[in-house]
Amino acid sequence: MYNVKIIGAGSIGNHLAHASRSLDWNVTVCDVDPAALDRTKSQIYPTRYGTWDKNIQLSLTRDVPKGKFDLIIIGTPPDTHISLAIDAIQEKPKAILIEKPLCSPNLEDAERLRQLATESDTIAFVGYDHVVGKAAQETALAGKQLQSVETIDVEFREYWGGIFAAHPWLQGPQDSYLGFWRRGGGASGEHSHAINLWQFFSQHLGKGRINEVSASLDFVKTDALDYDKLCLLHLKTEQGLIGRVVQDVITSPARKWARLQGDNGYVELTIGHQPGVDRVNWKMAEGDSQSRIIEKTRPDDFIWELQHIDSVLKGQDNTSVISLEQGLDTMMVVSAAHLSAANNRTVRINYQKGYTLQALELL
Numbered sequence: 001m002y003n004v005k006i007i008g009a010g011s012i013g014n015h016l017a018h019a020s021r022s023l024d025w026n027v028t029v030c031d032v033d034p035a036a037l038d039r040t041k042s043q044i045y046p047t048r049y050g051t052w053d054k055n056i057q058l059s060l061t062r063d064v065p066k067g068k069f070d071l072i073i074i075g076t077p078p079d080t081h082i083s084l085a086i087d088a089i090q091e092k093p094k095a096i097l098i099e100k101p102l103c104s105p106n107l108e109d110a111e112r113l114r115q116l117a118t119e120s121d122t123i124a125f126v127g128y129d130h131v132v133g134k135a136a137q138e139t140a141l142a143g144k145q146l147q148s149v150e151t152i153d154v155e156f157r158e159y160w161g162g163i164f165a166a167h168p169w170l171q172g173p174q175d176s177y178l179g180f181w182r183r184g185g186g187a188s189g190e191h192s193h194a195i196n197l198w199q200f201f202s203q204h205l206g207k208g209r210i211n212e213v214s215a216s217l218d219f220v221k222t223d224a225l226d227y228d229k230l231c232l233l234h235l236k237t238e239q240g241l242i243g244r245v246v247q248d249v250i251t252s253p254a255r256k257w258a259r260l261q262g263d264n265g266y267v268e269l270t271i272g273h274q275p276g277v278d279r280v281n282w283k284m285a286e287g288d289s290q291s292r293i294i295e296k297t298r299p300d301d302f303i304w305e306l307q308h309i310d311s312v313l314k315g316q317d318n319t320s321v322i323s324l325e326q327g328l329d330t331m332m333v334v335s336a337a338h339l340s341a342a343n344n345r346t347v348r349i350n351y352q353k354g355y356t357l358q359a360l361e362l363l
Helices: 011-022 034-049 078-090 110-119 134-143 161-165 186-190 193-204 298-313 324-343
Strands: 003-007 026-031 057-060 071-074 095-098 123-126 149-157 210-221 226-237 242-248 255-262 265-274 277-284 290-295 347-349 360-362
Touching (some): 003 011, 011 034, 026 034, 071 078, 078 110, 095 298, 110 123, 123 298, 123 324, 134 265, 134 277, 134 290, 149 193, 186 226, 186 242, 193 210, 193 226, 193 242, 193 255, 193 324, 210 324, 324 360
Parallel strands (some): 003 026, 026 057, 095 123
Antiparallel strands (some): 149 255, 210 226, 210 347, 226 242, 255 265, 265 277
16 A cells, blocks of 8 residues: 655546545645645545545645655646656655656756656656556557558547536636646647657657657647647657657547558557547458457546556566656657747757757757
8 A cells, every 4th residue: 555645636636546546545635725625625526436535635735744655646737847756756755656748848857857766766657648558558569460660640639628627617728737838738748648659659669769850830829828739740760760640639529549550561549439448450461350449437547557656666567658768758759849840840859968958959
């Protein structure tokens, strides 16, 4: 059993509180805003899960004792993640989990966080939970049957009205980080699951990390907003694999989809193929088409994520697909996308220069 501190009583904090309690872990949810704590107890948690769990402790952030938690989860806006993660490491927990996206595209102190985490006994994770899901794992496994991977395509196209339905205290993107790309919002940040999935498949298939990015972004900019509603990426890896990512906050119904194309067949993933159902289908050479249906609920995403962290802490998994380094790699692509779009040029990522803007080179 773990003692868990969740910083941030918003939607993600409630999801992870429920997942932690489903695993019978002790949970303290804290926030700087007492109204957020009240919403958790009276509105968000009981509406989603039927009743309030009296075993969950609620506290203002300043009142929570430090140094007593095994796992610290950071579920605040992206532009606060790095500083909170650095503070969390000082508490010496077994692990920290930082919600995605890891930070703002300015990458401020991202390299410092990496260095501190490397020097610490604390294991750091970033919350790209789709890659630990059964459907993505099945897709990657089926992809191993491809003799030569020609390209990868991933799309996360979803109107973000569902986000605001889950946050009824927000009137729209202008009321949170979501409406500001510099804070980690917009399609490039909020739906960066697509970039992360692309990276996961590429590395799983031995094609290396993304090191070239060419991007086109469609911005909404007013006196109250500044975000990208559409993010189109052409990507190239260290091994020369070329592919595509599309992320948007405008498509309805949503399309969350990936395809691994080989010279002897293909594998496709559809997240949300039907309500509560993901699907993986594939066909190799002259064989018949095959498919697998994976049933899941929304809470399963977060329960599987925490079970993965538990397995890493117990030494059952030597590496993690949601490691801090994986999350940092994703942020490098997000940052490169904005630089590419602003200059209408391809950007090369030089990982030798660390996780900083100086690692992004215009070609």
